Amino acid sequence: MSEPILITGGSGLLALNWAMAIRGRYTITLGLHDRLVSLPDIDTRRIDLSSIDHLTQAFETICPKLVIHTVGLANVEKCEAEPDLARHTNIELATNVAKVCARFGVPLVHISTDHLFSGDQPLLAETAPTMLLNVYGRTKAEAELRVLDVHPQAVVMRTNFYVWGPGNRRSFSDTIINTLRAGKALTLFEDAFYTPILIEAAALAAHELIGLKAAGIFHVVGDERLSKHAFGHKLARAFGLDSGLITPGRLSGRSALVKRPLDMSLSNSKACGLLRRRLGGVDEHIARLLRQEGGSYREIQCL
DSSP states (O other): OOOEEEESSTTSHHHHHHHHHHBTTBEEEEEESSSOEEOTTOEEEEOOTTOHHHHHHHHHHHOOSEEEEOOOOOOHHHHHHOHHHHHIIIIIHHHHHHHHHHHHTOOEEEEOOSOOSOSSSSSBOTTSOOOOOSHHHHHHHHHHHHHHHHOTTOEEEEOOEEOOOOTTOOOHHHHHHHHHHTTOOEEEESSOEEOOEEHHHHHHHHHHHHHTTOOEEEEOOOSOOEEHHHHHHHHHHHTTOOGGGEEEEOGGGOTTSOOOOSBOOBOOHHHHHHHTSOOOOHHHHHHHHHHHTTTGGGGOEEO
16 A cells, blocks of 8 residues: 555645545545545545644644645735735744644655845755745745754755646746737746746655655755746746737836745756765756646546
8 A cells, every 4th residue: 555645725726636646556535625626536535724732633644754835925015015924824834833843753745935145146955044035035934943943854845946836826937838829918027036846746756855854954856947927928938828918027126015035046967976976957848837737637527
C-alpha cells in the first residue's frame, strides 16, 4: 500500500495540481475547509486547521507519513486590507499544522513565497535577510519562523508556480492563455521579475528533498529569471497565440497597488546542489504545461 499523504488547502490551485502530480504514487487526502472538490482516486476530508484537537483527530484517522501545507492568503491587496485575516491564515494555521506534525513526528513541507525581499537584487539565496514591504510578506516571513521553531525538521519551500486551474479558479498562466485565445489585448509588467516553476516540477523536487531528509528553507523555483512580460511571450509562442496582443506595462508606475518587490527572483542553487540536478527552465516547463492540456488535469471538479 502506498504511503498516505495529507495536503491542506485541498481546493486551491497548488494543492489540486500537487495531488495530480503525485497521484498513483501515494494515497492522497485533500484537507478541505469550505469549498468541496472531486478528483478521481483522491480522498477528501473537511479539517478545521484552527483547532488543534480537530487536526489531531484527522491525523489519528489519516495517519499521514507526510503533510504538504498549501493554505495561504496570497492576495496582496486583501492582506493589506485585512491584516488580522492574513495573520490567521498565513501564520496561525501554519503554526497549528506544524505543531501537530511535530507531535506525531510527521515530515512537513510548508509552502512559502518569493515575496520576502525589497526587490532591488536578483536571484537571492536562502541566506539573504528578508526585507518586507507589505502585510503579505510580513505574515509569510513570520510563518516561516514559527513553523521552523515548532518543527525544525520541516522543509520551508519558497516558490512561485504556474498551473492549470479548474473552471472557477484561474492561475496567472490561465489568464494569459485565455485572454490571448479570446483575441483580447493584455498588459504584462516588463519590470517585474521572477523565477517561475511548473508546480509538477516543484512538487517532485519537494518530495525528493523530503526523501533526502532535508530540513530548513529551500528555494524551489525555476532555473530562469525573466519578467512577467517575457513569460507571457514564451507562453504565446508555445501555444501558438498572437504575442502581438501583449503590451508591456510597468509595475513601478502602478501607485494604486500595494507596494511589492519588483524583482522576486530567487536562486535555486541550494536545492539543485542537494538534488544534484537542475529544476528546469521556462521553455521546458511550458512545453510540459502544453502537453498537460486536455488530459487528466481537466478531471478536477469544484463542487
